[in-house]
Amino acid sequence: MRHTAFGAEFSVIQIVTGDARPIFRQIVDGIRLKVAKGELVPGTRLPSVRGLALQLTINTTTVAKAYAELATEGVIESRKGVGVFVCEPRQRLSREERERRLAEALRLFVSSVVALGFEPEEILRQLEQELEPLVSRKPYLKTQSE
Amino acid sequence: MRHTAFGAEFSVIQIVTGDARPIFRQIVDGIRLKVAKGELVPGTRLPSVRGLALQLTINTTTVAKAYAELATEGVIESRKGVGVFVCEPRQRLSREERERRLAEALRLFVSSVVALGFEPEEILRQLEQELEPLVSRKPYLKTQSE
Amino acid sequence: MRHTAFGAEFSVIQIVTGDARPIFRQIVDGIRLKVAKGELVPGTRLPSVRGLALQLTINTTTVAKAYAELATEGVIESRKGVGVFVCEPRQRLSREERERRLAEALRLFVSSVVALGFEPEEILRQLEQELEPLVSRKPYLKTQSE
Amino acid sequence: MRHTAFGAEFSVIQIVTGDARPIFRQIVDGIRLKVAKGELVPGTRLPSVRGLALQLTINTTTVAKAYAELATEGVIESRKGVGVFVCEPRQRLSREERERRLAEALRLFVSSVVALGFEPEEILRQLEQELEPLVSRKPYLKTQSE
DNA sequence: GTGGTCTAGACCACG
DNA sequence: GTGGTCTAGACCACT
Numbered sequence: 001m002r003h004t005a006f007g008a009e010f011s012v013i014q015i016v017t018g019d020a021r022p023i024f025r026q027i028v029d030g031i032r033l034k035v036a037k038g039e040l041v042p043g044t045r046l047p048s049v050r051g052l053a054l055q056l057t058i059n060t061t062t063v064a065k066a067y068a069e070l071a072t073e074g075v076i077e078s079r080k081g082v083g084v085f086v087c088e089p090r091q092r093l094s095r096e097e098r099e100r101r102l103a104e105a106l107r108l109f110v111s112s113v114v115a116l117g118f119e120p121e122e123i124l125r126q127l128e129q130e131l132e133p134l135v136s137r138k139p140y141l142k143t144q145s146e
Numbered sequence: 147m148r149h150t151a152f153g154a155e156f157s158v159i160q161i162v163t164g165d166a167r168p169i170f171r172q173i174v175d176g177i178r179l180k181v182a183k184g185e186l187v188p189g190t191r192l193p194s195v196r197g198l199a200l201q202l203t204i205n206t207t208t209v210a211k212a213y214a215e216l217a218t219e220g221v222i223e224s225r226k227g228v229g230v231f232v233c234e235p236r237q238r239l240s241r242e243e244r245e246r247r248l249a250e251a252l253r254l255f256v257s258s259v260v261a262l263g264f265e266p267e268e269i270l271r272q273l274e275q276e277l278e279p280l281v282s283r284k285p286y287l288k289t290q291s292e
Numbered sequence: 293m294r295h296t297a298f299g300a301e302f303s304v305i306q307i308v309t310g311d312a313r314p315i316f317r318q319i320v321d322g323i324r325l326k327v328a329k330g331e332l333v334p335g336t337r338l339p340s341v342r343g344l345a346l347q348l349t350i351n352t353t354t355v356a357k358a359y360a361e362l363a364t365e366g367v368i369e370s371r372k373g374v375g376v377f378v379c380e381p382r383q384r385l386s387r388e389e390r391e392r393r394l395a396e397a398l399r400l401f402v403s404s405v406v407a408l409g410f411e412p413e414e415i416l417r418q419l420e421q422e423l424e425p426l427v428s429r430k431p432y433l434k435t436q437s438e
Numbered sequence: 439m440r441h442t443a444f445g446a447e448f449s450v451i452q453i454v455t456g457d458a459r460p461i462f463r464q465i466v467d468g469i470r471l472k473v474a475k476g477e478l479v480p481g482t483r484l485p486s487v488r489g490l491a492l493q494l495t496i497n498t499t500t501v502a503k504a505y506a507e508l509a510t511e512g513v514i515e516s517r518k519g520v521g522v523f524v525c526e527p528r529q530r531l532s533r534e535e536r537e538r539r540l541a542e543a544l545r546l547f548v549s550s551v552v553a554l555g556f557e558p559e560e561i562l563r564q565l566e567q568e569l570e571p572l573v574s575r576k577p578y579l580k581t582q583s584e
Numbered sequence: 585g586t587g588g589t590c591t592a593g594a595c596c597a598c599g
Numbered sequence: 600g601t602g603g604t605c606t607a608g609a610c611c612a613c614t
Contacts, residue, residue: 111175
């Protein structure tokens with residue numbers, strides 16, 4: 001297991017005040033996405049609860065809530081008195097539940113872009129770009145090397 | 147202009163208790179989607195605030211809030227003492243605003259499905275299916291003046 | 293969906309000050325257990341966040357945290373402005389994850405009782421008693437009736 | 439009394455980072471379990487606080503805390519300037535206290551597995567397997583005076 | 585130092 | 600009225 005320190009020059013996550021999502025959700029989604037993309041590899045140490053709170057100038061409880069959700073999902077692991085680390089990936093949901101969630105997300109996405117007047121081809125093209133970093137990596141399938 | 151009356155036997159919209167979205171959001175999204183698909187054509191009369199509230203057994207303030215948002219967007223129009231009608235399509239948002247909203251929706255969508263472990267191809271295929279009914283209609287595009 | 297009101301004469305859950313588990317966990321475990329046993333049937337309305345907090349003389353945020361976890365697990369459903377309700381049961385975890393959790397729970401249980409000096413038969417007998425209400429009910433397998 | 443030395447090639451206990459329990463708890467439970475199973479017989483010499491800390495690459499205070507708890511329970515004994523040894527078994531808890539702990543452990547166990555959807559028979563079968571090594575040994579029962 | 589829990593109280597979104 | 604989020608600050612458990 002490798003521990004990577006974070007300097008002050010870059011951060012694991014940025015929060016956007018204009019974003020509709022609550023702060024803790026932005027943190028959860030952002031870190032989950034970075035882990036899925038392989039930008040945060042298993043074993044990486046995340047900023048401490050207090051550290052990230054200071055960095056983002058938000059409350060420690062907000063960070064703690066985000067980390068708690070990621071820990072429940074199995075994305076990270078919190079160890080009292082030690083720190084927070086990115087976990088080895090594993091599949092936790094049943095096929096049915098995963099499909100249900102995909103369908104729900106699709107429905108929500110379509111309903112929010114349908115009235116914007118974009119060509120379906122344009123939407124698909126942009127989504128493809130967004131998904132591209134995930135195509136050949138498959139970080140959730142690679143074998144453990146610990 | 148054609149006026150279509152709605153009887154009690156079918157409804158413009160159905161609300162689902164299992165849906166993550168609040169009721170007023172389901173109404174807004176649902177009607178906007180039907181208009182975009184061409185299932186609700188301009189001039190169609192919608193149920194009154196009180197009528198829809200009765201029909202769905204929800205609070206009138208909830209329907210009023212949904213109709214107010216749709217009216218602000220220019221999707222529907224309330225004529226005092228007459229009723230609520232679907233508007234002629236027109237583009238109200240700037241190119242930048244529309245792109246900003248698409249990008250935000252994409253980001254939200256990707257972050258919520260990325261950890262489900264689906265192949266990008268699978269996601270794109272399903273989205274294509276979902277967008278298919280919109281391909282040849284494009285009611286919101288025909289009067290676009292850009 | 294049936295809504296059941298709760299009078300002041302009995303409560304969904306009791307917290308024990310001598311219990312090693314934190315308060316929010318006692319609430320989560322207690323309600324999950326009652327649902328699994330069939331004592332709380334789908335559609336039942338749970339006390340409001342403020343109501344349960346008053347009843348147990350704890351903070352509202354503690355109750356909210358417990359309800360949030362149960363909602364994530366799919367045991368209950370929270371609807372803003374409406375209330376909290378017991379959900380229809382469904383299987384959300386993969387076979388592997390369920391077996392992993394059972395093994396972990398077993399390991400924890402054995403390690404905590406092994407030094408108490410009880411006969412294995414005695415432990416098995418008591419566990420059987422504890423599990424008995426679940427044998428013929430199988431509330432998690434019955435079909436939805438909605 | 440027999441003294442058994444521990445080389446560097448194997449250890450009394452292993453800590454697992456994926457374990458939900460804190461490190462000191464893993465040490466306490468692990469040694470108590472080995473003593474109960476008879477894998478560590480009375481008089482066996484355990485690694486020193488500093489030695490075990492080095493071996494597991496953890497803090498000495500963590501090992502000291504674990505040994506202190508085991509000493510309080512009467513499982514091990516520290517002799518200044520000599521070393522740490524497994525004690526002769528003796529029953530230190532009252533019948534009531536032992537039953538209270540068993541009941542609490544049972545309650546915690548049931549509440550954590552009940553929602554996993556396993557058949558009670560399956561759970562009992564697996565627990566029986568887990569308890570089997572303890573059936574005919576019962577080192578903690580032979581000097582019980584109750 | 586680390587993370588986890590709880591309280592007290594505020595504000596917002598929803599019906 | 601309902602639940603959801605955030606802040607501020609305290610205390611505890613762990614290393």
